[in-house]
Every structure is written in structure tokens, then in C-alpha cells.
Amino acid sequence: MGDPKKLRKKYTPPRHPWQGARINAEKILVNNYGLKNKKEIYKAQSILRGFTKQAKNLIAFKTKQSEIEKKQMFEKLSKLDLLPKDADLENVLGLTINNILDRRLQTLVFKKGFSKTAEQARQFITHGHIAIKGNKINVPGYLVTGDEENDIEFLKNSSLSNPEHAERVVKEKEIKKEVNENIENE
Secondary structure, eight states: OOOOOOOOOOOOOOOEEEEEEEEHHHHHHHHHHHHHHHHHHHHHHHHHHHHHHHHHHHHHOSSHHHHHHHHHHHHHHHHTTSOTOOOOHHHHHHHHHHHHHBBBBHHHHHHEEEEEEHHHHHHOOOOOOHEEEEEOOOOTTBBBTTGGGGGGEOOOOTTSSSTSSSHHHHHHHHHHHHHHHHHHOO
């Protein structure tokens, strides 16, 4: 059978734990994106750090292998909808943590209007009410690719898939009210 694979952390915490400016910036991110804890910020930072490190290495080397890796990196970044296909390495260095956090399933569910708050979006996901292309996803930190973004929906057998559900009725009434106000203003 063999030994199980050693689990490793997917992030690195900050080197110094008590920096006021960093702590305040992290609080803003946690509140804006409805994150559970700062560990999720550190995971996004490590993803971003991997892309920037690879971009810096590709700028330094001009070999056949580096061209292959550059093409693969741009395919991955365009698949995640972080950069357009015609981007260059300087654009990779310009990515921020907000770009990564905007591609999380939790953020997209909230921005598409399936939930009232980002925290509620997280709850819907962890309770198994959200599906992508019919497959249940219960990981709020799942990075959604560009082609999956339009396929986010409520799971078919979920109680929230009913348009008369209490959490959905309020949202639809608010939308109808906004539409009526816009029509009156015109």
C-alpha cells in the first residue's frame, strides 16, 4: 500500500506577524470578499507569487523551453480569465491579489446575484447548493475558469433552485423594484 503522501501547506504566512499596514489591508480584503480567515488571503498570494516568479524566470531566460513554458503559462492565465491571450510577461507582473480573489467561486456567486452577501454565498457553496455545469462544487475557494463562469447555477435538487424560495423571492422583488424605478426615470 505504501505511505500516504505528506500533506503540505498551500501557503506561506507573512514573515512578521505584527505589521499594522498589512493587517489593515488584510481586514479590508476579508470584509470585501467574505473570506473565512486570512489563510485564504495567503493562499491567493501564494498562487500569485507562483505566477510572478515564473514570469520573472521567463524574462531572464530566452531558450526553447522557456518559450514552451511561457505559452503554457499564458494559456492557463487566459483560461482562468486573469489575462487576455495577447498579453505579455509585464502584464503577469501587474496582477494583484484582487484579480485572484475575483475568480473565486464565492465571489462570482455573490456578484451574479445568487446571494445577498459574500458570506451567504460561502454558506450556499459549503452546504452544496451551487453547481457548475451540473456538478456540485462545495469549495468556496475554487478558481472558476472563463468558460465555467456562465454555467454557475443552483443545483437541480437543491431547495434554492425553486424560484419561490424565501432567499430568492426577496432578491427578485428588489430586482423588479429597481427595474420599475429605472423605467420611471426614463
